[in-house]
Amino acid sequence: MARKCYLPANAVLLQNIKDNPDFKASFSISGVALEQFEKFAPEVIDSFKALVDTGNIELLSETYYHSLASIYSEEEFVNQVILHRKKLRDLFGVTPSIFRNTELIYSNNIAKMAEQMGYKGILAEGADHVLGWRSPTFVYKPTGTENIKLLLKHYRLSDDVAFRFSQKSWEGWPLTAPKFADWVSSHNGNADTINLFMDYETFGEHQWEDTGIFEFLRHLPNEILKNPDNNFITPSEAVDLYDAKSELDVPDYVSWADTERDLSAWISNDLQKEALETIYALGQEIVHIDDPILLEDWRKLQTSDHFYYMCTKWWNDGDVHKYFSPYESPYEAFIAYMNVMHDMRLRLEEAKKKQEHGVSLHRVKPLRFSEV
Amino acid sequence: MFGWEFPPFNSGGLGVACEGLSKALASSGVDLTFVLPFKIPISVPWCRFVFSNESTDLISENQMQRLFSGYQSHSIHSKSSKTQDNGLPDAVSGDLIERVRAYALRAGAIAKKNKHSVIHAHDWLTYPAGIEAKKVSGRPLVVHIHATEFDRSGDNINKEIYNIELEGFRKADMVVAVSGRTREKVIQKYGISPHKVKVVHNGVEFQKSVNPVLETFNRIKAGGNKIVLYAGRITLQKGPDYFVAMAEKILRYEPKTFFVVSGSGDMEELMIRQVANLGISDRFIFCGWLRGEELATIYRDADIYVMPSVSEPFGLLPLEVMISDTPVLISKESGVSEVVSCVLKSHFWDTDDMADKVLSVLRHKKLKNHLSVNGKEEVKAIHWKKAAESLISLYNSLDNAFSMFLFPSSSTSAGTQVSHF
Numbered sequence: 036m037a038r039k040c041y042l043p044a045n046a047v048l049l050q051n052i053k054d055n056p057d058f059k060a061s062f063s064i065s066g067v068a069l070e071q072f073e074k075f076a077p078e079v080i081d082s083f084k085a086l087v088d089t090g091n092i093e094l095l096s097e098t099y100y101h102s103l104a105s106i107y108s109e110e111e112f113v114n115q116v117i118l119h120r121k122k123l124r125d126l127f128g129v130t131p132s133i134f135r136n137t138e139l140i141y142s143n144n145i146a147k148m149a150e151q152m153g154y155k156g157i158l159a160e161g162a163d164h165v166l167g168w169r170s171p172t173f174v175y176k177p178t179g180t181e182n183i184k185l186l187l188k189h190y191r192l193s194d195d196v197a198f199r200f201s202q203k204s205w206e207g208w209p210l211t212a213p214k215f216a217d218w219v220s221s222h223n224g225n226a227d228t229i230n231l232f233m234d235y236e237t238f239g240e241h242q243w244e245d246t247g248i249f250e251f252l253r254h255l256p257n258e259i260l261k262n263p264d265n266n267f268i269t270p271s272e273a274v275d276l277y278d279a280k281s282e283l284d285v286p287d288y289v290s291w292a293d294t295e296r297d298l299s300a301w302i303s304n305d306l307q308k309e310a311l312e313t314i315y316a317l318g319q320e321i322v323h324i325d326d327p328i329l330l331e332d333w334r335k336l337q338t339s340d341h342f343y344y345m346c347t348k349w350w351n352d353g354d355v356h357k358y359f360s361p362y363e364s365p366y367e368a369f370i371a372y373m374n375v376m377h378d379m380r381l382r383l384e385e386a387k388k389k390q391e392h393g394v395s396l397h398r399v400k401p402l403r404f405s406e407v
Numbered sequence: 408m409f410g411w412e413f414p415p416f417n418s419g420g421l422g423v424a425c426e427g428l429s430k431a432l433a434s435s436g437v438d439l440t441f442v443l444p445f446k447i448p449i450s451v452p453w454c455r456f457v458f459s460n461e462s463t464d465l466i467s468e469n470q471m472q473r474l475f476s477g478y479q480s481h482s483i484h485s486k487s488s489k490t491q492d493n494g495l496p497d498a499v500s501g502d503l504i505e506r507v508r509a510y511a512l513r514a515g516a517i518a519k520k521n522k523h524s525v526i527h528a529h530d531w532l533t534y535p536a537g538i539e540a541k542k543v544s545g546r547p548l549v550v551h552i553h554a555t556e557f558d559r560s561g562d563n564i565n566k567e568i569y570n571i572e573l574e575g576f577r578k579a580d581m582v583v584a585v586s587g588r589t590r591e592k593v594i595q596k597y598g599i600s601p602h603k604v605k606v607v608h609n610g611v612e613f614q615k616s617v618n619p620v621l622e623t624f625n626r627i628k629a630g631g632n633k634i635v636l637y638a639g640r641i642t643l644q645k646g647p648d649y650f651v652a653m654a655e656k657i658l659r660y661e662p663k664t665f666f667v668v669s670g671s672g673d674m675e676e677l678m679i680r681q682v683a684n685l686g687i688s689d690r691f692i693f694c695g696w697l698r699g700e701e702l703a704t705i706y707r708d709a710d711i712y713v714m715p716s717v718s719e720p721f722g723l724l725p726l727e728v729m730i731s732d733t734p735v736l737i738s739k740e741s742g743v744s745e746v747v748s749c750v751l752k753s754h755f756w757d758t759d760d761m762a763d764k765v766l767s768v769l770r771h772k773k774l775k776n777h778l779s780v781n782g783k784e785e786v787k788a789i790h791w792k793k794a795a796e797s798l799i800s801l802y803n804s805l806d807n808a809f810s811m812f813l814f815p816s817s818s819t820s821a822g823t824q825v826s827h828f
Contacts, residue, residue, distance in 0.1 A: 370767040
């Protein structure tokens with residue numbers, strides 16, 4: 036994956052910045068992804084460092100474990116965001132000011148939590164059912180907040196690249212950099228910012244090299260900057276530059292997943308619910324046990340992908356979930372996960388016994404946001 | 408035919424034997440009247456019941472219990488039964504011998520009222536009644552001996568009962584013993600002439616095994632046990648040996664699991680031996696071929712059905728089980744695994760994986776429910792009509808000229824004119 040996607044894509048971006056000092060981009064990289072890079076492909080970390088060092092790249096904040104904690108446990112959610120901030124500071128020496136939740140999951144309440152943590156901006160899917168007649172090309176204010184702004188993904192233009200780039204049946208095919216730059220420019224006069232958010236693996240994995248995706252990326256900045264009305268900005272610059280056009284009320288969760296753009300990719304069938312309830316119920320005891328490895332394993336098991344594999348929504352037809360899943364069926368995913376849960380419970384009981392024998396029960400030092 | 412009890416109002420094998428025998432006789436064309444001493448709410452399609460005490464109201468369940476338990480006990484003159492004054496007529500109340508006598512007193516009237524050509528009486532309880540009936544009608548008397556007083560009491564016999572038995576044997580035109588062993592007793596202990604004593608072995612009623620089997624399943628479930636089902640022929644092709652290996656692994660983690668094996672075949676003995684070798688015979692129930700309602704019930708009641716087929720061209724059984732709301736685990740080597748997805752699949756040889764999956768279904772209600780509900784939905788879409796439609800379109804796609812020749816009007820009536828040839 037590093038050779039197929041991250042390294043070549045990073046190389047293209049670095050070259051783009053060298054050629055166009057005005058080109059900018061931002062990354063949201065989970066703690067678990069960073070850990071894997073460090074362990075299996077440290078050269079990827081180096082290439083990200085080189086990008087960040089140009090000053091043209093902004094790093095965003097998210098949960099360390101790419102988890103659904105924002106839905107299940109505010110305390111755990113905050114802890115994971117703190118862990119991720121620490122990781123970014125340790126690796127890249129930067130402190131993020133914009134928050135991007137797992138899978139772009141968003142609601143009024145999540146915006147409020149991000150605001151309380153001191154973020155000045157947050158990202159969300161610009162889903163039709165959320166926007167109505169409004170455009171995703173402006174900055175909004177989340178309902179119930181005062182000091183945080185909302186940036187919305189322009190899903191049509193984003194998905195043109197991420198999903199449709201190599202789709203020959205699509206009327207836009209073949210998508211070239213000049214063509215795409217034209218579509219972007221056509222918004223001029225009625226847009227403050229066009230937010231293109233996509234899975235980084237679009238470059239080289241979802242769209243393979245032979246589709247021409249790297250060439251597209253290579254030429255895009257030049258083509259967009261040919262129009263003097265266009266420029267590149269990072270999310271925090273967008274938040275600083277533009278006032279909120281209006282308030283946007285999102286009481287229910289939205290995400291960028293599947294056609295439903297809701298939580299159904301992770302939380303729709305009984306298996307997923309059972310697995311999620313089990314892991315968060317375990318947590319109520321695990322956080323009080325002085326066993327860092329158990330705690331870390333528990334957090335890794337919160338990664339949203341585990342629940343994505345258990346999705347049965349379109350299972351009969353076979354679909355994108357199947358493509359990403361290492362399991363043969365959602366049931367196998369559930370069985371494997373619940374076996375691990377069983378093991379976790381045994382480990383927890385062991386740890387509890389050990390702790391009872393200890394001299395005194397001392398709790399894990401709470402993580403404090405101000406110390407990060 | 409004089410009897411003392413009849414299922415489901417029976418205390419032992421006598422009732423069961425009477426039921427099986429009467430049914431078999433009736434189906435062979437015998438017109439049968441079955442006489443019972445007490446009125447009980449019973450009716451069967453193959454014979455008519457006459458109750459010696461027709462005027463009596465139906466007696467209650469616990470009264471019935473007492474009556475019939477008297478049959479098994481030989482403390483027939485016990486104080487407790489003497490002192491009971493429950494206001495019932497003497498056929499119902501009173502001690503056992505008195506009830507037997509009261510039955511006999513009414514037998515004559517019954518014999519007069521009901522046309523018959525042979526009298527058949529079962530065990531000593533009904534012999535006095537049979538004798539009375541013979542006195543009235545003069546028809547031949549057959550007494551059936553299911554168990555002698557020596558069988559019930561060893562050598563410490565009740566003399567009164569012995570005398571009733573002896574009188575029955577003597578007055579009878581024929582004595583029927585349920586085995587050669589019993590016949591020997593009748594000849595030696597009672598001094599009955601050998602040519603008068605014949606052996607008729609008891610049978611087993613196939614249909615009737617329904618109830619015991621279903622009751623067993625219910626008891627298993629009620630005890631909080633789980634049921635893992637094997638169904639089909641017990642042959643090499645079906646992988647019964649892998650099923651047993653899997654069962655042994657499951658029992659290490661879920662000892663409260665029963666493995667029900669429905670079916671039979673050339674590997675049945677081997678399978679039973681394998682189970683015994685592993686020391687898990689107490690967790691296996693071999694039921695032979697279950698059919699009809701029994702089969703439907705076990706499909707429904709099983710927690711999961713496992714088909715570890717080594718090779719299976721298709722395998723319809725999993726679909727039948729899925730329709731019954733029960734999850735299935737099928738081998739990837741079966742054809743049916745190509746058409747269903749709301750099921751669990753393993754390689755037939757991977758007994759670890761199979762045990763893991765079965766354990767998960769036994770432990771996680773949510774998984775079980777999900778597979779039951781969605782599996783049933785899925786199977787509903789796999790019907791024969793679909794197969795027929797596929798075949799028809801396949802016929803039509805074979806060769807244009809050929810199909811034009813066969814179905815000249817296929818263009819107008821969309822290929823539905825396929826006939827078998």
